[in-house]
Amino acid sequence: MAGPRIPAVSSDDLGAVAALNDPVRRAVYEYVISQGREVGRNEAAEAVGVQRTLAAFHLDKLVEAGLLEPDFKRLGERTGPGSGRPAKVYRRAPGEWQVSVPPRDYRTLALVLAEVVDLLGGDERAEQAARRTGARLAAPGGELGETLRRRGYEPYPEGGDLRLRNCPFHVLAEEHPLLVCSMNLALCQGLLEGMGRDPDAARLDPRPGECCVAFSKNNEN
Amino acid sequence: MHLAQLNVARLLAPLDSPEIADFVNLLEPVNKVSDAAPGFVWRLKGGEDPRDTVKHDYGDDLVINFSVWESRETLWNFVYRSAHLPVLRRRKEWFHHIAQPYSVMWWIPEGHIPSLAEGMERLELLREHGPGPRAFTFKDFYEPGASSGTDLYETAASS
Numbered sequence: 001m002a003g004p005r006i007p008a009v010s011s012d013d014l015g016a017v018a019a020l021n022d023p024v025r026r027a028v029y030e031y032v033i034s035q036g037r038e039v040g041r042n043e044a045a046e047a048v049g050v051q052r053t054l055a056a057f058h059l060d061k062l063v064e065a066g067l068l069e070p071d072f073k074r075l076g077e078r079t080g081p082g083s084g085r086p087a088k089v090y091r092r093a094p095g096e097w098q099v100s101v102p103p104r105d106y107r108t109l110a111l112v113l114a115e116v117v118d119l120l121g122g123d124e125r126a127e128q129a130a131r132r133t134g135a136r137l138a139a140p141g142g143e144l145g146e147t148l149r150r151r152g153y154e155p156y157p158e159g160g161d162l163r164l165r166n167c168p169f170h171v172l173a174e175e176h177p178l179l180v181c182s183m184n185l186a187l188c189q190g191l192l193e194g195m196g197r198d199p200d201a202a203r204l205d206p207r208p209g210e211c212c213v214a215f216s217k218n219n220e221n
Numbered sequence: 222m223h224l225a226q227l228n229v230a231r232l233l234a235p236l237d238s239p240e241i242a243d244f245v246n247l248l249e250p251v252n253k254v255s256d257a258a259p260g261f262v263w264r265l266k267g268g269e270d271p272r273d274t275v276k277h278d279y280g281d282d283l284v285i286n287f288s289v290w291e292s293r294e295t296l297w298n299f300v301y302r303s304a305h306l307p308v309l310r311r312r313k314e315w316f317h318h319i320a321q322p323y324s325v326m327w328w329i330p331e332g333h334i335p336s337l338a339e340g341m342e343r344l345e346l347l348r349e350h351g352p353g354p355r356a357f358t359f360k361d362f363y364e365p366g367a368s369s370g371t372d373l374y375e376t377a378a379s380s
Contacts, residue, residue, distance in 0.1 A: 175360070177300075203307075204306060204310065205307075206301065206302045206306050208298040209302075
């Protein structure tokens with residue numbers, strides 16, 4: 001039976017996070033995750049402005065730390081014989097790492113509370129509370145992209161929309177998707193409200209592997 | 222193995238009433254998303270019209286969804302990571318809150334088309350005995366081949 005995947009508080013998250021201490025390695029990591037796809041060694045080297053061998057060294061260190069996962073893929077147009085062997089590519093690893101000194105564990109308590117909301121059928125009240133929280137978190141006149149970045153959403157433009165690459169509530173959303181995605185939408189609407197913008201610019205438009213909320217940019221300017 | 226899922230919901234008003242019109246109108250677009258979703262294998266259809274619901278003898282107010290998927294992940298991505306989610310959020314507008322489990326899953330051999338009676342039996346099994354390898358949920362999920370001491374048939378067959 002699969003229970004909630006709550007990482008132990010004492011797992012080696014500190015080791016994983018400490019791997020980001022080197023500024024070049026951190027730049028390499030941030031470039032890969034900002035692409036939302038697999039990135040090759042040459043591309044990472046060019047983006048960060050270092051030699052290919054140095055980029056490769058840091059990419060492999062990030063794999064060792066569990067922050068990226070490697071794959072092999074044919075890059076470029078040519079296929080079949082003569083197209084060369086597949087290149088090593090990297091993407092963000094699925095795990096999550098959290099460091100708190102001294103140890104704190106808000107995830108487990110949040111999971112318990114989410115279960116209580118479900119049992120009480122209190123999802124509407126939970127959404128209202130999330131909306132109020134969102135409004136308190138945003139500064140009037142603030143910039144939407146920056147506000148979302150600071151809350152860990154990793155926004156990126158697509159078409160006329162602003163989409164969110166990362167779900168900041170991932171473990172909870174896996175366990176209580178309907179409740180958590182609804183609360184997340186309410187929180188995002190609250191953020192807009194707090195910034196003095198139209199809350200209806202946020203809508204639920206989920207995709208595999210991303211946050212469930214998207215923003216239409218129609219009323220951006 | 223493929224993953225079969227069945228879920229039921231009790232309507233607040235008749236299917237052809239104005240209260241339920243939004244739900245009926247959403248059937249076609251949502252079924253389109255489901256049928257084109259990665260990992261979708263099969264779904265029990267009510268008829269040729271994409272808005273037909275599954276016909277059955279379990280009461281006029283009961284709406285039944287019954288489908289087969291390649292994996293937990295593909296079913297999950299349809300239910301919670303597609304245009305189905307915003308519709309699922311509105312369920313209280315059209316359906317009663319059911320205190321009992323209303324959704325069940327179980328593994329079937331690839332190529333097997335399960336009968337509706339089989340699906341309703343699995344739901345009963347889940348309601349009476351809780352989750353087990355023969356009837357389970359996303360929350361209490363069982364991998365194929367998982368056996369449990371309480372499942373006498375499977376224990377006997379595997380020994």
